[in-house]
Amino acid sequence: MQDLVNLKQDEYSFRKLENLSTEKLGKIIDLSGAVLPKGHYGLVNRDCSDSFFDFNAITNDPHLLNGITNELIGWIRSNIEHIDVVLSPVTAGRILAYDIVREFNGDMKSRTAYAGVDEFGAVLNNLTMASRIETGEKVLLCTDIATTGKGLRSLEKIATDYKGNIVGLVGFAVRSEQAREVENKIVEENNILSKFLIDFFWNHFPRPCEMCAADVPRVEPAGGLKVQTIFRKDIVEALELV
Numbered sequence: 001m002q003d004l005v006n007l008k009q010d011e012y013s014f015r016k017l018e019n020l021s022t023e024k025l026g027k028i029i030d031l032s033g034a035v036l037p038k039g040h041y042g043l044v045n046r047d048c049s050d051s052f053f054d055f056n057a058i059t060n061d062p063h064l065l066n067g068i069t070n071e072l073i074g075w076i077r078s079n080i081e082h083i084d085v086v087l088s089p090v091t092a093g094r095i096l097a098y099d100i101v102r103e104f105n106g107d108m109k110s111r112t113a114y115a116g117v118d119e120f121g122a123v124l125n126n127l128t129m130a131s132r133i134e135t136g137e138k139v140l141l142c143t144d145i146a147t148t149g150k151g152l153r154s155l156e157k158i159a160t161d162y163k164g165n166i167v168g169l170v171g172f173a174v175r176s177e178q179a180r181e182v183e184n185k186i187v188e189e190n191n192i193l194s195k196f197l198i199d200f201f202w203n204h205f206p207r208p209c210e211m212c213a214a215d216v217p218r219v220e221p222a223g224g225l226k227v228q229t230i231f232r233k234d235i236v237e238a239l240e241l242v
Protein backbone atom coordinates (compact mmCIF):
# COMPACT_ATOMS: atom_id res chain seq x y z
CA MET A 1 0.00 0.00 0.00
CA GLN A 2 1.06 3.56 -0.62
CA ASP A 3 0.16 6.83 1.09
CA LEU A 4 -2.90 8.49 -0.46
CA VAL A 5 -4.28 11.98 0.13
CA ASN A 6 -5.08 12.20 3.89
CA LEU A 7 -4.60 8.43 4.14
CA LYS A 8 -1.41 6.77 5.39
CA GLN A 9 -0.49 3.32 4.15
CA ASP A 10 -1.05 1.67 7.54
CA GLU A 11 -4.64 3.01 7.69
CA TYR A 12 -6.04 0.94 4.83
CA SER A 13 -5.72 -2.15 2.72
CA PHE A 14 -7.15 -2.86 -0.72
CA ARG A 15 -8.90 -6.18 -1.08
CA LYS A 16 -8.38 -8.45 -4.07
CA LEU A 17 -9.34 -6.51 -7.18
CA GLU A 18 -10.23 -8.09 -10.50
CA ASN A 19 -11.01 -5.39 -13.07
CA LEU A 20 -9.62 -2.33 -11.34
CA SER A 21 -5.92 -1.87 -10.66
CA THR A 22 -4.84 -0.71 -7.18
CA GLU A 23 -3.26 2.33 -8.86
CA LYS A 24 -6.56 3.31 -10.45
CA LEU A 25 -8.55 2.79 -7.26
CA GLY A 26 -5.98 4.92 -5.42
CA LYS A 27 -6.39 7.57 -8.11
CA ILE A 28 -10.21 7.51 -7.82
CA ILE A 29 -9.95 8.00 -4.05
CA ASP A 30 -7.36 10.78 -4.34
CA LEU A 31 -9.13 12.68 -7.11
CA SER A 32 -12.50 12.52 -5.35
CA GLY A 33 -11.18 14.08 -2.14
CA ALA A 34 -13.34 11.56 -0.25
CA VAL A 35 -10.79 10.99 2.52
CA LEU A 36 -11.26 14.03 4.71
CA PRO A 37 -8.40 15.54 6.71
CA LYS A 38 -8.08 14.32 10.31
CA GLY A 39 -10.73 16.00 12.42
CA HIS A 40 -13.68 15.37 14.73
CA TYR A 41 -16.43 13.47 12.95
CA GLY A 42 -19.76 12.12 14.14
CA LEU A 43 -20.52 8.67 12.72
CA VAL A 44 -23.94 7.26 11.88
CA ASN A 45 -23.87 5.10 15.01
CA ARG A 46 -23.39 8.33 17.11
CA ASP A 47 -19.78 7.48 17.92
CA CYS A 48 -16.94 9.87 17.10
CA SER A 49 -13.88 9.34 14.94
CA ASP A 50 -10.87 11.37 13.82
CA SER A 51 -11.20 9.91 10.31
CA PHE A 52 -13.96 10.08 7.73
CA PHE A 53 -14.56 8.86 4.21
CA ASP A 54 -17.29 10.81 2.40
CA PHE A 55 -18.66 8.43 -0.23
CA ASN A 56 -20.76 11.32 -1.65
CA ALA A 57 -17.52 12.68 -3.08
CA ILE A 58 -17.36 9.60 -5.31
CA THR A 59 -21.06 9.23 -6.17
CA ASN A 60 -21.30 12.91 -7.11
CA ASP A 61 -19.15 12.15 -10.15
CA PRO A 62 -20.31 9.31 -12.41
CA HIS A 63 -16.79 8.89 -13.84
CA LEU A 64 -15.38 8.16 -10.40
CA LEU A 65 -18.28 5.90 -9.45
CA ASN A 66 -17.97 4.00 -12.72
CA GLY A 67 -14.65 2.43 -11.68
CA ILE A 68 -16.14 1.20 -8.41
CA THR A 69 -19.31 -0.15 -10.04
CA ASN A 70 -17.37 -1.97 -12.77
CA GLU A 71 -15.24 -3.76 -10.21
CA LEU A 72 -18.34 -4.90 -8.30
CA ILE A 73 -20.21 -5.86 -11.50
CA GLY A 74 -17.29 -8.01 -12.67
CA TRP A 75 -17.29 -9.83 -9.35
CA ILE A 76 -21.09 -10.23 -9.28
CA ARG A 77 -21.15 -11.67 -12.81
CA SER A 78 -18.61 -14.35 -11.86
CA ASN A 79 -20.14 -15.21 -8.50
CA ILE A 80 -23.91 -14.66 -8.52
CA GLU A 81 -26.27 -16.27 -11.01
CA HIS A 82 -29.26 -13.94 -10.74
CA ILE A 83 -30.41 -10.88 -8.79
CA ASP A 84 -34.00 -9.60 -8.59
CA VAL A 85 -33.42 -6.77 -6.12
CA VAL A 86 -30.38 -4.76 -5.03
CA LEU A 87 -31.16 -3.57 -1.50
CA SER A 88 -29.26 -0.61 -0.06
CA PRO A 89 -29.82 2.17 2.47
CA VAL A 90 -31.00 5.57 1.18
CA THR A 91 -27.52 6.97 1.75
CA ALA A 92 -24.92 7.59 -0.96
CA GLY A 93 -25.03 3.77 -1.18
CA ARG A 94 -28.31 4.06 -3.08
CA ILE A 95 -26.45 5.55 -6.03
CA LEU A 96 -24.03 2.63 -6.06
CA ALA A 97 -27.04 0.24 -5.93
CA TYR A 98 -28.70 2.13 -8.77
CA ASP A 99 -25.52 2.06 -10.86
CA ILE A 100 -25.24 -1.72 -10.40
CA VAL A 101 -28.88 -2.25 -11.40
CA ARG A 102 -28.53 0.03 -14.41
CA GLU A 103 -25.58 -2.05 -15.64
CA PHE A 104 -27.53 -5.25 -15.18
CA ASN A 105 -30.74 -4.26 -16.90
CA GLY A 106 -30.98 -6.11 -20.13
CA ASP A 107 -29.81 -9.43 -18.82
CA MET A 108 -30.82 -9.55 -15.18
CA LYS A 109 -33.98 -7.40 -15.04
CA SER A 110 -33.05 -6.28 -11.53
CA ARG A 111 -34.45 -3.35 -9.59
CA THR A 112 -33.50 -1.42 -6.48
CA ALA A 113 -35.12 -1.35 -3.03
CA TYR A 114 -34.06 1.03 -0.29
CA ALA A 115 -33.93 0.88 3.50
CA GLY A 116 -34.76 4.06 5.37
CA VAL A 117 -32.25 5.82 7.63
CA ASP A 118 -32.64 7.91 10.77
CA GLU A 119 -31.64 11.56 11.09
CA PHE A 120 -28.01 10.55 11.71
CA GLY A 121 -27.89 8.26 8.67
CA ALA A 122 -28.13 4.96 10.60
CA VAL A 123 -29.99 2.26 8.66
CA LEU A 124 -33.51 1.42 9.86
CA ASN A 125 -35.12 -2.03 9.73
CA ASN A 126 -37.74 -1.05 7.17
CA LEU A 127 -38.09 -0.37 3.47
CA THR A 128 -38.97 3.05 2.11
CA MET A 129 -42.58 3.35 0.94
CA ALA A 130 -41.75 3.04 -2.74
CA SER A 131 -39.65 -0.12 -2.28
CA ARG A 132 -40.75 -3.74 -2.32
CA ILE A 133 -39.27 -7.22 -2.04
CA GLU A 134 -41.48 -10.18 -3.00
CA THR A 135 -41.33 -13.61 -1.37
CA GLY A 136 -38.51 -15.71 -2.79
CA GLU A 137 -36.83 -12.91 -4.73
CA LYS A 138 -33.05 -13.00 -4.94
CA VAL A 139 -31.68 -10.05 -2.99
CA LEU A 140 -28.19 -8.57 -3.20
CA LEU A 141 -27.31 -6.52 -0.10
CA CYS A 142 -25.37 -3.37 -1.02
CA THR A 143 -23.88 -0.55 1.02
CA ASP A 144 -21.34 2.21 0.59
CA ILE A 145 -19.37 1.94 3.82
CA ALA A 146 -19.95 -0.47 6.69
CA THR A 147 -19.08 1.48 9.84
CA THR A 148 -19.96 -0.96 12.63
CA GLY A 149 -21.87 -3.59 10.66
CA LYS A 150 -25.19 -2.68 12.28
CA GLY A 151 -26.50 -1.35 8.97
CA LEU A 152 -25.55 -4.61 7.26
CA ARG A 153 -27.60 -6.48 9.85
CA SER A 154 -30.58 -4.16 9.16
CA LEU A 155 -30.39 -4.91 5.42
CA GLU A 156 -30.20 -8.62 6.22
CA LYS A 157 -33.22 -8.34 8.53
CA ILE A 158 -35.32 -6.52 5.93
CA ALA A 159 -34.53 -9.12 3.23
CA THR A 160 -35.37 -11.91 5.68
CA ASP A 161 -38.58 -10.24 6.95
CA TYR A 162 -39.84 -9.99 3.35
CA LYS A 163 -38.87 -13.64 2.79
CA GLY A 164 -36.31 -12.70 0.16
CA ASN A 165 -33.42 -14.99 -0.66
CA ILE A 166 -30.09 -13.24 0.11
CA VAL A 167 -27.61 -14.05 -2.66
CA GLY A 168 -24.64 -11.80 -1.83
CA LEU A 169 -23.24 -8.76 -0.08
CA VAL A 170 -21.31 -5.98 -1.81
CA GLY A 171 -20.06 -2.53 -0.91
CA PHE A 172 -17.21 -0.10 -1.18
CA ALA A 173 -15.49 -0.18 2.21
CA VAL A 174 -15.47 -1.69 5.67
CA ARG A 175 -14.14 0.78 8.22
CA SER A 176 -13.74 -1.19 11.46
CA GLU A 177 -12.82 -4.61 12.82
CA GLN A 178 -16.30 -4.82 14.31
CA ALA A 179 -17.88 -4.36 10.86
CA ARG A 180 -15.54 -6.97 9.35
CA GLU A 181 -16.74 -9.47 11.94
CA VAL A 182 -20.37 -8.76 11.06
CA GLU A 183 -19.57 -9.08 7.34
CA ASN A 184 -17.98 -12.49 7.98
CA LYS A 185 -20.92 -13.67 10.09
CA ILE A 186 -23.48 -12.61 7.46
CA VAL A 187 -21.46 -14.45 4.82
CA GLU A 188 -21.30 -17.58 6.95
CA GLU A 189 -24.89 -17.55 8.21
CA ASN A 190 -26.42 -16.98 4.77
CA ASN A 191 -23.94 -19.16 2.89
CA ILE A 192 -23.11 -16.34 0.48
CA LEU A 193 -20.00 -14.46 -0.69
CA SER A 194 -19.15 -10.80 -0.11
CA LYS A 195 -17.12 -8.25 -2.00
CA PHE A 196 -15.74 -4.95 -0.71
CA LEU A 197 -12.91 -2.98 -2.29
CA ILE A 198 -11.10 -1.56 0.71
CA ASP A 199 -10.66 -2.01 4.46
CA PHE A 200 -9.96 0.96 6.70
CA PHE A 201 -8.26 0.42 10.04
CA TRP A 202 -9.92 3.35 11.75
CA ASN A 203 -11.14 3.67 15.32
CA HIS A 204 -14.33 5.14 16.66
CA PHE A 205 -15.14 6.20 20.19
CA PRO A 206 -18.32 6.55 22.26
CA ARG A 207 -19.46 10.10 23.05
CA PRO A 208 -18.34 12.21 24.69
CA CYS A 209 -14.93 11.43 23.17
CA GLU A 210 -11.77 13.33 24.09
CA MET A 211 -12.40 15.87 21.33
CA CYS A 212 -16.02 16.39 22.52
CA ALA A 213 -14.64 16.99 26.02
CA ALA A 214 -12.17 19.53 24.60
CA ASP A 215 -15.04 21.34 22.77
CA VAL A 216 -13.64 20.61 19.31
CA PRO A 217 -16.58 21.27 16.93
CA ARG A 218 -17.93 17.97 15.61
CA VAL A 219 -18.77 17.54 11.93
CA GLU A 220 -21.92 15.45 11.48
CA PRO A 221 -21.88 13.45 8.27
CA ALA A 222 -25.66 13.19 7.75
CA GLY A 223 -26.33 16.37 5.83
CA GLY A 224 -23.49 18.18 7.54
CA LEU A 225 -20.74 17.81 4.98
CA LYS A 226 -20.33 20.26 2.19
CA VAL A 227 -18.15 18.29 -0.20
CA GLN A 228 -19.25 19.16 -3.71
CA THR A 229 -17.66 17.30 -6.56
CA ILE A 230 -18.51 18.89 -9.86
CA PHE A 231 -17.72 17.53 -13.29
CA ARG A 232 -14.00 17.96 -13.75
CA LYS A 233 -12.40 17.28 -17.08
CA ASP A 234 -9.04 16.72 -15.39
CA ILE A 235 -10.56 13.85 -13.38
CA VAL A 236 -11.91 12.21 -16.52
CA GLU A 237 -8.56 12.58 -18.24
CA ALA A 238 -6.59 11.39 -15.23
CA LEU A 239 -8.66 8.23 -15.11
CA GLU A 240 -8.24 7.81 -18.88
CA LEU A 241 -11.96 7.63 -19.41
CA VAL A 242 -12.00 9.73 -22.56
Ligand SMILES: [Zn+2]
Nearest residue numbers: 048209211212
Ligand atom coordinates in the same frame (compact mmCIF):
# COMPACT_ATOMS: atom_id res chain seq x y z
ZN1 LIG B 1 -16.46 13.45 19.91
